[in-house]
């Protein structure tokens with residue numbers, strides 16, 4: 068299991084979808100699901116592997132989205148360059164917030180709170196400062212050229228976001244196998260024990276925050292290019308902080324495929340809920356919340372871990388019977 | 393006397409109004425086993441936290457291999473070669489034994505394969521080879537103590553601080569692990585151990601410090617310390633030495 | 641320069657708003673003090689209680705001040721049940737899970753309200769909404785004054801519960817030494833649930849006090865709860881006097897900074913205080929150094 072092969076198979080399988088399915092509705096659904104998966108993959112590095120639960124990953128998503136949009140609209144920067152800068156900006160924000168939070172020794176509830184507060188501050192600031200377009204938001208010009216990173220066909224956008232997800236899968240895989248990853252999970256499991264073994268916990272968490280910020284920012288960059296619009300509620304709103312956390316937790320935090328599985332399942336459930344009730348707002352999120360609680364309560368290792376969990380339970384039950392019989 | 397690897401001089405630590413450790417000086421001689429004993433609450437674990445960088449001394453200095461390392465953070469001291477175990481064991485509960493030990497091995501081995509190989513070697517040395525793939529939280533008390541030791545050993549330390557690794561073990565488990573500790577000393581690791589099990593202290597340690605209420609009250613060979621009236625009083629209360637002397 | 645004619649009313653208004661903040665924060669800090677988690681569903685529960693007060697008035701014709709006696713017990717029961725049957729069992733005793741479960745509850749409650757009542761903003765019409773008392777140099781709104789007094793009444797009631805009743809003593813025992821309390825035969829799950837219920841009852845009272853002058857929509861509680869987080873951190877998590885003093889301080893800060901910076905930047909002022917306190921003194925201004 069532990070090699071690139073599963074990643075290659077999954078990505079290849081997803082890559083052929085636009086060749087088989089031409090419905091824009093389906094493609095649009097998948098593009099959004101993959102974008103959320105990408106945001107969740109970012110969260111998964113810090114939260115899933117590092118155990119630092121951020122409730123404000125919008126700080127990265129929003130920064131990526133705004134940087135990509137503003138650089139193009141206000142400064143005439145090339146779209147590709149703006150996209151790359153947006154990702155880098157996410158990493159920089161990760162350094163700043165991480166340095167402040169981890170230096171201060173914030174963990175658990177406190178870390179969740181401070182990330183939430185940063186997102187909220189950025190949201191309010193973005194809703195009043197002129198450079199972000201304040202309350203109106205920023206609109207990107209429609210310009211369907213490769214050089215402008217805009218495409219007529221949804222399929223190309225789909226392959227773009229899939230490529231980003233694939234890169235994030237590989238990054239996750241590399242982290243999982245590396246020394247950095249071993250140290251990161253050690254910090255998650257027991258920070259004092261890790262420090263005793265020579266792990267610089269602050270540096271490790273900071274590293275995770277940077278990678279995490281860059282990946283989630285990439286999702287934000289993509290948002291701007293795809294929807295050609297961003298405002299403070301989209302960029303720094305609670306919705307993306309929640310979805311970035313929901314997908315890895317539901318799919319399986321601290322696993323390579325968790326965020327991807329979680330995003331597809333969560334988005335499908337959400338769409339299902341909306342279909343059943345005819346687009347009534349709120350119901351999809353009600354479903355998300357219930358699934359989140361249910362997964363935390365019943366399948367702590369997420370959907371990806373469910374099989375192992377059930378297998379273990381079955382073995383225990385069998386062993387119980389055997390010892391009784 | 394061999395050269396000192398660790399020299400603690402006049403180290404103190406307060407918790408609010410409580411002086412947990414007061415002006416303690418001690419030496420761990422290179423390649424030897426030194427024991428730190430004393431009644432409950434004497435400040436032994438606090439002493440370890442001060443040496444290993446988990447607490448900063450309010451006063452005094454810690455020197456390691458000739459360098460002044462006072463107040464350095466724990467991870468940097470680990471890199472220098474100081475490893476500690478915790479009295480209350482601190483496994484990475486969600487990981488397997490192999491992954492637990494691997495974390496320590498990564499301090500000296502950047503690569504995954506090298507770290508895993510080193511982890512397996514350490515597991516063999518402490519007798520955990522058969523449990524490499526068991527989840528850490530499924531281990532027995534004795535297993536957890538061994539794992540605690542293995543994680544510290546995997547960092548390839550020069551100085552090993554053992555905080556009551558024998559506590560909670562039954563006599564046969566203690567008999568099994570004593571040769572392991574002696575083996576470590578024999579391959580050149582300097583050991584400073586906190587221990588309540590006197591039988592182990594007598595058989596392992598070359599030098600003993602006795603700590604009571606944050607101060608060193610006696611020091612010497614195990615035999616000297618064991619019959620020191622001051623020590624007996626510290627353990628058993630005022631007048632105990634006399635009562636014992638009168639006893640037939 | 642601003643004259644005292646503007647400054648003093650702003651100050652007084654800040655104190656009066658701060659009292660309601662304090663009440664929301666009181667519930668939060670109570671839960672934190674015992675369960676050691678931040679209840680991220682606090683804001684959603686506040687919103688739910690505001691809807692309850694709204695419908696109590698619109699459908700049953702009960703004045704919001706009277707409906708306190710209906711809604712507070714109801715929300716105590718809701719809080720009790722949530723902790724006992726949802727948060728507790730789903731968290732398996734892990735703090736991280738509790739965070740997630742309360743966040744999940746917040747999402748469920750808030751969006752269930754959105755689904756049920758749409759995003760419309762609703763207000764109620766009570767005759768005393770705009771009554772005020774003339775102090776000579778300024779006017780004080782009657783509903784806010786009532787709120788101010790009621791908050792201190794609630795604080796006193798809570799204090800009495802904590803000091804005089806058996807369950808209060810059990811709560812304090814669990815807060816101080818959970819394991820010891822358990823060994824002494826205290827039903828910790830029950831104590832947790834009662835605490836959560838009390839915290840939820842606090843927001844229910846706050847909701848009833850707010851309704852005469854405020855509006856409700858499915859996101860209404862969030863504005864308060866983020867402020868309440870700030871207060872709780874400022875006052876020291878788990879500290880009841882800290883919550884009350886912190887609430888008043890934040891009320892004044894907000895009122896003054898809106899005066900100088902405008903409404904939305906005034907909010908930023910609060911969050912910056914919040915972040916600064918978290919980073920510099922996470923144990924709060926009143927908490928002892930850990």
Ligand SMILES: Nc1ncnc2c1ncn2[C@@H]1O[C@H](COP(=O)(O)OP(=O)(O)OP(=O)(O)O)[C@@H](O)[C@H]1O
Nearest residue numbers: 407410412430431432433434435436437438439479
């Ligand atoms: N973090 C702390 N804050 C406050 N007091 C502490 C702290 N750590 C230890 N103490 C106190 O310092 C004293 C020494 O504790 P320490 O754990 O070092 O004793 P010990 O010799 O290891 O005892 P034992 O044999 O029981 O392990 C005790 O009175 C203890 O209560």
Ligand SMILES: [Mg+2]
Nearest residue numbers: 436437438479
């Ligand atoms: Mg000790």
